[in-house]
Amino acid sequence: MTNASPHGRPFIKMHGLGNDFIVFDAREIPLALTDDVVCALADRQTGIGCDQLIVLHPDKKPDAGGPADLFMEIRNADGSTVAACGNATRCVARLILEETGRDRALIRTRAGLLAADRDAFGIRVDMGRPGFHWQDLPLSHEMDTLMLDLHEGGLSQPTALSMGNPHLLFFLEGGLDVDVRAIGSTLEHHPWFPEAVNVSFVRVLAPDHLSVATWERGAGLTRACGTAACASLVGAHRRGYAGRAAQIDMSGGALHILWDDADHVLMSGDAEIAFHGRVALPLGHGA
Numbered sequence: 001m002t003n004a005s006p007h008g009r010p011f012i013k014m015h016g017l018g019n020d021f022i023v024f025d026a027r028e029i030p031l032a033l034t035d036d037v038v039c040a041l042a043d044r045q046t047g048i049g050c051d052q053l054i055v056l057h058p059d060k061k062p063d064a065g066g067p068a069d070l071f072m073e074i075r076n077a078d079g080s081t082v083a084a085c086g087n088a089t090r091c092v093a094r095l096i097l098e099e100t101g102r103d104r105a106l107i108r109t110r111a112g113l114l115a116a117d118r119d120a121f122g123i124r125v126d127m128g129r130p131g132f133h134w135q136d137l138p139l140s141h142e143m144d145t146l147m148l149d150l151h152e153g154g155l156s157q158p159t160a161l162s163m164g165n166p167h168l169l170f171f172l173e174g175g176l177d178v179d180v181r182a183i184g185s186t187l188e189h190h191p192w193f194p195e196a197v198n199v200s201f202v203r204v205l206a207p208d209h210l211s212v213a214t215w216e217r218g219a220g221l222t223r224a225c226g227t228a229a230c231a232s233l234v235g236a237h238r239r240g241y242a243g244r245a246a247q248i249d250m251s252g253g254a255l256h257i258l259w260d261d262a263d264h265v266l267m268s269g270d271a272e273i274a275f276h277g278r279v280a281l282p283l284g285h286g287a
C-alpha cells in the first residue's frame with residue numbers, strides 16, 4: 001500500500017466481547033475506502049484484522065431532534081456496507097462519551113439514530129425497534145417470520161427478524177451439537193434472503209439466560225454479535241421461551257438485553273480499546 005502521509009492514517013482497534021473493529025475518524029479529514037481496501041485491512045494474516053471496519057463521519061443529516069454526534073459507517077470484513085452493528089455502536093459511544101465528557105451520545109447509523117449512555121454493565125445502547133415484517137429483513141417473498149419453513153443440517157423452523165440488519169435464529173433443543181460454520185455459511189446466502197443474513201443458534205438456559213453462537217453475514221464466525229444478541233432475546237420472547245430481559249452468553253462474553261414496554265431493545269455491555277495505530281492507505285483514500 002502507498003502512504004500519502006509519512007505517518008499513515010491513525011486508527012483505533014476496539015472490540016466488544018472479542019467482536020473486533022478498526023475505527024477511523026473521518027470527521028475532519030475525509031476517508032472513502034473501496035471494498036478491496038476494507039478487505040485488505042480486515043485480513044488477519046496480511047492486514048490489521050477485524051470483523052468490521054468503522055468510519056466516523058460528521059452527521060450531515062440532522063433531523064428534528066437536532067444533530068447526532070456523528071454518522072457511523074459500518075463495513076463488514078468482506079467490504080460490504082451494513083446498517084447496524086451493536087458491539088461497534090457501544091465502542092463508538094464510549095469514544096464519544098470520553099471525548100465530550102457528556103453522559104449521553106447520539107449516533108446516526110443507516111438503521112436510524114441510536115442513543116447511548118453508561119450503566120452498571122458498561123455502555124448501554126438503545127438499538128431501536130425490532131422489525132417482524134418480511135420486507136423489514138428483507139425476505140424474497142411474503143412469509144411468516146415467526147416460524148420459517150426452512151430446514152438445514154437437522155435444524156428447522158427458525159425465526160427471522162430485523163434489528164436494522166437481518167437475523168435468522170434457530171432455537172436448539174438441549175445439548176444438540178451444531179456445525180455453526182457449515183450451516184451458517186450455507187444459509188447466509190440462501191435465496192430467501194436477497195441481502196444475505198446473519199445466522200444464530202440459540203440455546204435457552206433459562207427464561208432470563210440464553211447462549212448464542214452467530215455466523216455473521218460478511219464476516220463469518222465471530223466471538224459475539226450485538227444485534228444477534230438483541231434479536232435472540234426478542235425472538236425467544238416471541239416464541240414463548242424467554243421473558244423480556246436476559247443475559248446473553250456468547251463465546252467472547254455476555255451482553256444484557258432488555259426489550260422494553262416502548263418496544264425498544266436496550267443492549268448493555270463492555271466496549272474496549274485494544275490499541276492505537278497508524279496504517280498506510282493507498283493514494284486517494286484520505287491518507
Ligand SMILES: N[C@@H](CCC[C@H](N)C(=O)O)C(=O)O
Pocket residue numbers: 019051052076082083084085086087088165166198216217218219222224225226227228
Ligand atoms: N457484529 C455486529 C453485526 C455486524 C453486521 C453484520 N455482520 C451484518 O452484516 O448485518 C454486531 O455486533 O451487531
